[in-house]
Amino acid sequence: MRSTELLRRVGRARFPLGAPSWPTSVPRPGPGRRIGLDYDHEWSRSYPVRLARAVVVDNVTRPLAHLVAPTTLLGEEHLRHVESPVIFAANHASHVDTPLLLTALPVRFRHRTAVAAAADYFFDTTWKSVLWSFSLAAIPIERSRVNRRSADMAADLLEDGWNLVIFPEGGRSPDGWAQPFRGGAAYLARRTGRPVVPVYLHGTRHVLPKRADKGSRAPGGSGTEQRARRGPRRSPVTVAFGRPLVPDEGEDARRFSARVERAVAVLGDEVRTDWWTARRLAASGESPSPHGPEASPWRRAWALGPRPDETRGDEPAWPRQGR
Numbered sequence: 001m002r003s004t005e006l007l008r009r010v011g012r013a014r015f016p017l018g019a020p021s022w023p024t025s026v027p028r029p030g031p032g033r034r035i036g037l038d039y040d041h042e043w044s045r046s047y048p049v050r051l052a053r054a055v056v057v058d059n060v061t062r063p064l065a066h067l068v069a070p071t072t073l074l075g076e077e078h079l080r081h082v083e084s085p086v087i088f089a090a091n092h093a094s095h096v097d098t099p100l101l102l103t104a105l106p107v108r109f110r111h112r113t114a115v116a117a118a119a120d121y122f123f124d125t126t127w128k129s130v131l132w133s134f135s136l137a138a139i140p141i142e143r144s145r146v147n148r149r150s151a152d153m154a155a156d157l158l159e160d161g162w163n164l165v166i167f168p169e170g171g172r173s174p175d176g177w178a179q180p181f182r183g184g185a186a187y188l189a190r191r192t193g194r195p196v197v198p199v200y201l202h203g204t205r206h207v208l209p210k211r212a213d214k215g216s217r218a219p220g221g222s223g224t225e226q227r228a229r230r231g232p233r234r235s236p237v238t239v240a241f242g243r244p245l246v247p248d249e250g251e252d253a254r255r256f257s258a259r260v261e262r263a264v265a266v267l268g269d270e271v272r273t274d275w276w277t278a279r280r281l282a283a284s285g286e287s288p289s290p291h292g293p294e295a296s297p298w299r300r301a302w303a304l305g306p307r308p309d310e311t312r313g314d315e316p317a318w319p320r321q322g323r
Contacts, residue, residue, distance in 0.1 A: 035129055036119045037140050037149060044133035045114075045162070053134060054111045061135075062103040068232050069096060069207045073104055074271065075241035082195060082244045084109060085163045089185040089260050090199035091178050091268070091290070092167035094208045096232065097201050098136060101165060104239045113163040116141040116154060116184070118171065137162075141184075143170045151187065158192045168257065172210045176304045177292030178265070186257035190247050196260050198242035200267035206235040240267045265290040 034040055043049060065071075086109075090101060098115055105113060115132075119140035123129045132138040139157065141150045158164055166188075168181035189196045208231075242263050247256045262282075269287050270278035281287045292300045 035126055036123050037142060037147070039119075039123050039129045039133070039140055041129070041133045041139055044137050049134060050111060050137075053137065056135070057103065057110065061099050065096070065099045065103050068234055069100055069204065069237045070234075071100060071104060072236070072238045073241075074238060075243075075267070076106070078197065078241050078243050079106055079109070082197070084112065085158050085161055085194055086244060087158070087185050087189055087194055087196045088113075088163065088165045088199050089168050089181075089196050089264065090165070090201055091173070091264055092169045092171065093173045093176060093201065094204040094210070095172070096204050096208050097167070097172075098165065100204065100237060101199060101201065101239060102136065109163050112161065113137065113165060114139050114157055115165045116150075116167075118143045119150075143182075151184070151191075154184075154188055155191055158188065158194050164188070168260070173205070174210055175292075175297065175300055176205050176209070177300060178261075178268075178290035180291065181257050181261040181264075183253045183257040186247070186253040186260060189245075189256065190253050193246075195244035195246050196256075197244050198260055198263035198267060200240045200242070200264050200271060201237065202240070202268065202271045203235055203237035206233065207237065208232040238271050240271050242267050261290070262287070 044053075088101065088105075090097065102110060102113060102115070114137040117123065117132055117136070117138040117140060119142055122132045122138055123140040129140075139153055141147075141154065154164060154166075166185045168183075168185050169179040170182050171179070173179055185196055188194070245256075245260060245263060247253075251259075266278055266282045266287055268290055269281060278287070293303055295303075
């Protein structure tokens with residue numbers, strides 16, 4: 001008997017030699033898609049993909065990001081003696097935060113850093129899952145509730161030597177003021193023993209505020225930023241790194257998270273004023289709240305201050321919030 005005839009007969013064979021039949025009364029489910037938390041992102045950390053991503057980040061993303069958002073770096077000395085891996089915890093006001101932060105990192109961190117990204121936004125379709133896994137080494141994280149699977153995934157990466165970028169607010173600020181920090185970064189620091197580096201990103205909301213890509217009114221803006229527009233707008237930004245923090249003896253994740261949030265707030269005050277003023281206010285417990293005044297939306301928008309290019313001369317765009 002010819003081999004082709006044998007294969008044809010095997011193909012027509014019934015279970016168990018062939019595939020089982022499907023009951024006609026039961027509808028067949030559609031082909032399953034592994035997206036969200038189920039997405040298999042391990043491929044994005046293989047050496048060939050890491051090499052390709054490094055080429056893109058260094059030669060495309062970094063020049064483009066700094067062309068759109070001329071960047072001033074502060075606190076780089078805090079990263080010189082810290083051992084990898086670390087957790088970078090930053091405020092979040094714009095989609096440009098992630099590429100700007102990644103391209104601002106020293107080379108020894110830049111090409112071995114993963115980004116904790118919202119599973120319901122960045123991993124809701126296959127093409128987005130592939131795009132963000134390749135370009136940012138992103139991993140899907142459940143942001144609406146505490147998820148042990150997400151925590152285990154992030155902890156495994158840290159234990160494997162990967163740095164991690166986390167935006168503890170859980171999403172972009174709707175009006176330019178920071179939202180309360182969640183405890184994910186603090187929990188991972190306690191679990192893995194790795195330090196948290198606070199990061200403050202200043203001015204990114206002027207480059208691409210939330211919902212600006214949809215041509216809607218940009219919340220918390222002023223002047224021309226309040227008018228509908230599409231795409232990013234060139235504006236200077238500042239990326240400030242703080243001193244690495246580790247949990248104190250007996251300090252739980254909730255208290256440590258509050259300390260990380262205060263450290264980011266002090267960095268923001270330092271960017272808007274100066275180092276001495278910010279540290280003096282922090283020592284006396286009088287640092288301005290990063291959450292803004294409890295007031296109407298127009299008052300919160302006014303308190304944020306004008307765009308950098310709308311100030312006169314060398315006058316800094318300080319928030320008008322009282323100290």
